[in-house]
Amino acid sequence: MERNSGGLAARNMEWDDNGSMVSPLGYPARLIAPAESFRTVTDKIGGIVLEHPREKIWWTAFLPSFCLLTVLLVALSYLVFMGIGIWGVNIPIAWGFAIVNFVWWIGIGHAGTFISAILLLLLQKWRTTINRFTEAMTLFAVMCAGLFPLAHLGRPWLFYWLLPYPDTMALWPQFRSPLVWDVFAVSTYFTVSFIFWYVGLLPDVATLRDKALTRGKQVFYGILAMGWRGSARHWQRHQSAYLLLAGLATPLVLSVHSVVSFDFAVAIVPGWHSTIFPPYFVAGAIYSGFAMVLNIVIPIRKIYGLENLITLRHLNNMGNVMLATGWMVTYGYIMEAFMSWYSGEVFERYMMWNRAFGPYGWTFWLLIATNVLIPQALWSRRVRTSPALLFCVALSVNIGMWLERFVIVITSLHRDFVPSMWRMYYPTVWDWLTFFGTIGLFLTLLFLFIRYLPMISISESRELVAEQKGAAR
């Protein structure tokens, strides 16, 4: 009931003594505190960008992230200089960390599109104050993801060979290959997410232009705003384009991780060759994406005092989504194990046994603990509405989802069909530095975004204020 917060459910809401809304079941139902007005939401969100409150905390968060980013630059430079031999990859484990991290990052991006597009179409009003932020997260996560296959090419400066362009050798990419599908899926995903994000941002940068007091800021936001003046005729086309983009992004978010899963599922490697992969990957992507959203939103709402805008209701709902997608992922694990036994195939059965009890068995059990057992705490409403506990569960899921990709990539590859091709994979220091470096890139971009662009949609928050005022009357 509390999740239906569109027009219908608004009528079912009751007002408690403090003037805040509670749903009939007593869940925290506030999307936005009743004291907020058009002016206060604008000042609160715009003020973060224009006045930079909590400057010290921002710098203490930004500087370590920026240092990690320089680590990435060093690691990538050394990689280009030396070649991918500096990584722990070998034959048969040719994919290594690069693909583990690629899949992990691109999965994290999915929550952004899910929140902004699918929940928009489902009229889930609670998405409003978190969608901008998670869309930005999507963009930055896809940037980090894209780096890995590029770096893994060995000669990254020839990346354009993957694109169809009229070359002198009259060669074309192999369009029947899932790896080429991936190029199209990921680049389309990034471009469409960027367009969607920018179209949503347009009215808000116009607000910043009009609120800015210094010439530099007025010019900067003025250029970004393209002269947006809030004309009703413009709004009509803007809203129609925004909804269409949401509609286009919806199948896209389901397709991207499906295509990523085809990289595995189309191969004949035991542990990869499975029809359950596309839905299981998509569910896992949304699972890890929501975990990352929580890990970032929980500290930020505290630091910037946004508890009135990103309320406990949001945290509760995100916890529910994680619980649901977590069970889809768990179903995937169970089915993988069941099908490998049921197939009666010696390689499949060995793969499953090796996954749990082989040399990398500990990663599998750690995965079950972090991704399946610990998230069961989300059944409790107390955990879902306690920011600290929810943060811990989300962290566990993030680690668990990374381990899942490690298990899928490494343990499936390290036992090839012929025992003479059995190898171990040990990540080198450069593997770790590249991975942590992308976390630096992600956080650096995120902190720059928080400082220079509105992290909550101001115009949509005003709509929410108008709606709640209408409901209160």
Added chain:
Amino acid sequence: MSTAVQTLLPEIEWATTGRRIYGVMAEFEHPEQVLEAARRAHTEGYRRMDAYTPFPVEGLAEELGQRSNAVPLITLLGGIAGGLGGYFMQWYSMGMLYPFNIGERPRNSWPMFIPITFELTVLIASFSALIVMLALNRLPEPHHPVFNTPGFERATIDRFFLCIEARDEKFNLGEVTAFLEQLKPVRIREVRE
């Protein structure tokens, strides 16, 4: 609700600025008011007008007389072009220009062409939606006469504006001002080019 209605003397401003009049702008406090104002102005016979609001007010563009919206159609056409173009590219390059014969599999192996066809459909449709939205709104347009209105920055913050433009056939400064005053706006301003 609304504070004292203040109207500037048009003659004085004309004399001091000497700039052509663009329209008359009324400022409102609530979205329902601007919606009502637009409805009344349309009934009154005004056609060349626009409203400026800090968030999309549902039905406002329709009240102003804007019925058609080309964005969905162009997006659809973009998507169709992207899909057909994407499929053609794969079929022509894989089947005609550089065919591989792998175990006598068909040249036009359509199931394998679906993912990229889908991605290009979405990509071109999204570009179309963006470009047609900007083009029909004539953006980027860094300057516009309405920005000359004092206090207009609140159109992107918390106020709702209705502007009846001078190019309207029925436009008459005194009549328009008198009409807008009936709607009880916070204030009325003239907009100069």
